Amino acid sequence: MRKIYLFILGFVLASCTASQAPVATTPASGASVASATKDIAGFTSGMEKYEGFFPFYWDSKKGKVYLEVNKLNFEFLYISSLPAGIGSNDIGLDRGQLGGEKVVKFVRSGPKILMIQPNYDYRAISNDALERKSVEQAFAQSAIWGFDVLAEEDWSALVDFTDFLLRDSHGVSQRLSRAKQGNYSLDKSRSMIYTEMTKNFPENSEFEATITFTGTPAGAWIRSVVPSPEAVTVRMHHSMVQLPDSRFKTRAFDPRSGYYGTTYMDYATPIDEPITKRTINRHRLEKVDPNAAVSEAVEPIIYYLDPGTPEPIRSALLEGAAWWNQAFEAAGYKDAFQVKMLPEDADPMDVRYNLIQWIHRSTRGWSYGASVADPRTGEIIKGHVSLGSLRARQDFLIAEGLLSPYEDGKPVSDEMMKMVLARIRQLSAHEVGHTLGIVHSYASSVNNRASVMDYPHPYVKMDENGNIDLSEAYAVGIGELDKQIIKYGYSDFPDGTDEAAALDKIIKETFSKGLMHITDQDSRPVGGAHPYSHLWDNGTDAADELNRMMAVRRKILDDFSEKTIRPDAPMALIEEALAPMYLFHRYQVDATSKVVGGLNYNYAIKGDGQFTTKYLEPAMQMKAFDALLATMTPEALALPEKLIQQIPPRPYGYPRTRETFEARTGVAFDPLSAAETAADLTLSYLIHPERATRLVEHHARNAAQPDFSALLNKLTASTWKKAHPAGYHGEIMRTVDKLVMYHLMNLSINTGASDQARAITYLQLKDLKSWIDAKVKSESDSDQKAHLTMASAQLGLFFEKPEVVKEYYKETKAPDGSPIGMDEGMACGF
Structure with missing residues (x-):
């Protein structure tokens, strides 16, 4: 969801609005x-x-x-x-x-x-x-x-x-x-x-x-x-549009609360107080009786669905958006959040209507949850959700790859459509959440899917018979963290309540439940450090989940065949379904990489009792490192020979697209380029300048933390220095070897890394060249000898002229990934 979010600057305190308007x-x-x-x-x-x-x-x-x-x-x-x-x-x-x-x-x-x-x-x-x-x-x-x-x-x-x-x-x-x-x-x-x-x-x-x-x-x-x-x-x-009246009550922004903030500078502020003022963005919502534990709203929040949305998508969107009423009920409201069909005579662009809109594009892409808000106060006037129609089709493609459902003489499984609609419900809830003022919460996967504001990867498991099971692909209903967030933003407290104390109590209640809120800036970058906050991940332990996912992926690839495509489809279209399955682990790789050189931390406020930062256990980091290395082995990257033979060159009218693998084999499907793409994703996350710099720094401050030099030694030992078999598996290993060398070359000249991280990497390359030069003299396998000889020459030239690495290495572009279940990006997207 490269979610567009509208950051609305400025507001006027409710008590002062009338005097200034x-x-x-x-x-x-x-x-x-x-x-x-x-x-x-x-x-x-x-x-x-x-x-x-x-x-x-x-x-x-x-x-x-x-x-x-x-x-x-x-x-x-x-x-x-x-x-x-x-x-x-x-x-x-x-x-x-x-x-x-x-x-x-x-x-x-x-x-x-x-x-x-x-x-x-x-x-x-x-x-x-x-x-x-x-x-x-x-x-x-x-x-x-x-x-x-x-x-x-x-x-x-x-x-x-x-x-x-x-x-x-x-x-x-x-x-x-x-x-x-x-x-x-x-x-x-x-x-x-x-x-x-x-x-x-x-x-x-x-x-x-x-x-x-x-x-x-x-x-x-x-x-x-x-x-x-x-x-x-x-x-x-x-x-x-006429601006709202001055009765809207602003609410204090708190980075732990889960809301977008409105910010302005108040030059009438006493010098001993902060001049920058912050409040959250939210809809106006008040109880008929604020002293009652449960009360109807003076005016409920109503969202309307675009009538151009077809069934069964329409019902799924209505149901998913309506999940939010569960959170408002937990905050003490009765029927305060409602979802209806847009009246026939209504204009979708009319700001009086909160809208869920079904949009069409030529390619899949992000969905968005945007808002129109009063820049003076942050009061949300209109929520506007845009959902891409191709998202459901991409989800269906993923489900086809998971289930291979087209078998002669057997009915087509309805599990694919069930998974699609489960995803659409979650997507509807997610984007509506943004229009309620709520930011992403990417650490929810470690809290039993505690928020619809995370990006969910389908949770795929195998049953006791070894068959693919999609029954828990996506969560159902609003999450526990979402309920706490709505309590903070929308609770209407009884008369005489100390609001600051009441809000602090809600935040501490969230902590006591073990719920964690970490958002975009700490979750998106490939060089990120937070071990529990990622996009499109699952599981409480990133490395354990990666290992589990790789086993499921292996089962999917071993069973992959023409049964993944419809009876009347060209055989070459197997590749469209294969690409997301082959890269099924790509986001869990991202999550696992953040454990290596990672740092655990919270959005702590002085005196709130939360820890600020913690080193990660060395064993936890090494387990993650080993799991990442396992994604680059021939056993992980090889495709079954019978499957490769089933993918012919593209027929007339079906050219290669952004959804297929790049190839160096002309018209033929290129399994080595697919392997290169997958390994390159792992290395781009792992051999990252910020991660390398943290590893060096953490080890310098605490000798128990992993040593960057030792990690590089382990990387080259498991690739270059490991025995290479003959045939297809040997070619995969040589492909990975070169990627390792090129990524190390790039890191050694990347000024985004610290000098010491670059120096350690440079020394690793020098040692690698010495090993290669010694090894090539005794190598009897002609393929391996050619591999080593060329690598020695490239390293020698690199040491004389480092910028030549750009001539050696042309990155293979991976087929489009995010958003999962795409149609899929500023305030949202996904």
């Missing part, structure tokens, strides 16, 4: 706003009027929208979005994608009106108007757009709103350029107002435009999804 201003009775050639009624004669938040007029003859600015110096929320996108996960411009939200206001001087965005990142929460003004004047505001007054009457002014709507408000041209898909610019001659979705309501005005960009396409992504790639046409939506 600007109000609409009008001239004194009888005063003229400014001279104009016509009154509004005369100017708009014959146009269609839309009454609502900001009245506007549609001139169908000229194709123009005229806005009636009847509220000056009145702050409201402006949001842009993309209701009709491009359909490429790589470009990242999807249907339903939200843009940034802004607090803005209209300001007038003579015949000119500006849309101004105040700067809420810097404020003075004070009753002193001069103190507030001093901060306001210290930091720049932004004039979003300028308008000329065309007509007026009473206290309203009419402006031409068309150019504001027919612009690249979503940054499409910049996104295409950054993605190297070509240089495009807006073509107004091919753009127009989209009246079908241009509407007005009492508290919001909605506008939509069809926007076309023209240019010269430069990339394959744009060519693959646009019928005429020199002209890219999308739709952009603009919402002008």
Whole structure:
């Protein structure tokens, strides 16, 4: 889930909001706003009027929208979005994608009106108007757009709103350029107002435009999804929304709580207190009776599902999203979280509706949970979930590979569809969680799947008969950690409660349950250090789970055959199902690598009783190291000969894709490149500059910690210096040998590693060359002798000219992996 998350900066304390919120201003009775050639009624004669938040007029003859600015110096929320996108996960411009939200206001001087965005990142929460003004004047505001007054009457002014709507408000041209898909610019001659979705309501005005960009396409992504790639046409939506009232109660941000934070600087803060203020982002939710243990909500949180979602996906999404009501019940609410189908007459982009949307792309990709929130307070106004439709198909492909279900004369198992729907339920709950203000929680796999905010890899086991069992592939229901997180963010405490103490009690209750919260920054990087927080992993012990998973993987590969593909499918398509099975262990490798040179730690707060950092036991690290070495043996990497022979070159109409292995064998399937890809993944995690540096540092501070030099000795002993058999297994070992050498070369010149880590690596390469030079003299096997001779030459040249390693080593790109069960990324994605 490269989840897009909207980080919303700034908020106003609830007690101060009312005193600071600007109000609409009008001239004194009888005063003229400014001279104009016509009154509004005369100017708009014959146009269609839309009454609502900001009245506007549609001139169908000229194709123009005229806005009636009847509220000056009145702050409201402006949001842009993309209701009709491009359909490429790589470009990242999807249907339903939200843009940034802004607090803005209209300001007038003579015949000119500006849309101004105040700067809420810097404020003075004070009753002193001069103190507030001093901060306001210290930091720049932004004039979003300028308008000329065309007509007026009473206290309203009419402006031409068309150019504001027919612009690249979503940054499409910049996104295409950054993605190297070509240089495009807006073509107004091919753009127009989209009246079908241009509407007005009492508290919001909605506008939509069809926007076309023209240019010269430069990339394959744009060519693959646009019928005429020199002209890219999308739709952009603009919402002008009344801001919430001042009764919203902010809640203190705590890094242990599991929420996104709103941050701003308050220059009215006493010098002996922190100037940076932080609160969490959340929906407004209050009990009818806050003194009752269980109460209905004053206004429940309701999410609506896109009616374009087909069955059985529709029912799975509804069910998974509704899991969150379990957490709200645990926080003392009755029916406070509800999920319904979107009404037929509702606009999906209308900010009054929290939406779960089903989107389509040309390739699988991330799903997202985004939010529209009040930048002043962090109050979530609209949750907007985007789920990729191809996700279910990729899950089905994985299930096909696991079960090999297509056997002549036998019915096709329904276990595949069961696994798909189980994943969709979990995905729905995950992305809705983001729109409730909740961040990822990647350590949940070690707490019995305690949170839907983790990324789950399917848990596959073997039954007592050695058959693949998917009954526990994905967890069911909301997790224990999720319940604690909702308690922190949404509990409505009885009157007279010390909220700070009550929130601290919830945090400590979470600790007492043994639950752990670690999020993105400590879980994603390949050089990460936390031993328990990873993406797409399982098990309480990473190494034990890797060893178990490798045994399951071996069973899958040994049984793999044409039974994995449908009866009418080309035999070459076996490779599509094979790739995710062959790399089934890739994320558990990532998890296990973090144990080597790892560091256990918490988001500890002074005085909360949590430990801050701990070394990992040396034995735990060595077990992980051994498990990683085992993933690079011929026994792990070899494919059955009968399977290799079943995969022919690609037939006409079925070219290689990003979902298949790269090959150095031309049209033929290349089992050695597959082995190289898998081994390269392990080494890229293991031989990492940050990990190497930690190993050196930890050993220097504590001699019991693993010695980086000893680990490198063990690595070369289990690869280069181990006896190489003849045939296929010997070629796999030689492939791994070269990868080890190239990764060590790269590390020795990587300035991201410490000098000592690089020095130890350099010495290891020198020792390896000496061993190779001695070994090649006595080697009788011609294949092995050639291998050693070339390695000696490459090492010799490397010592003279280190940068040549880039000429030796061309990384084989692995078939796409994340997201698991992909459709799959900022605030989310997965």
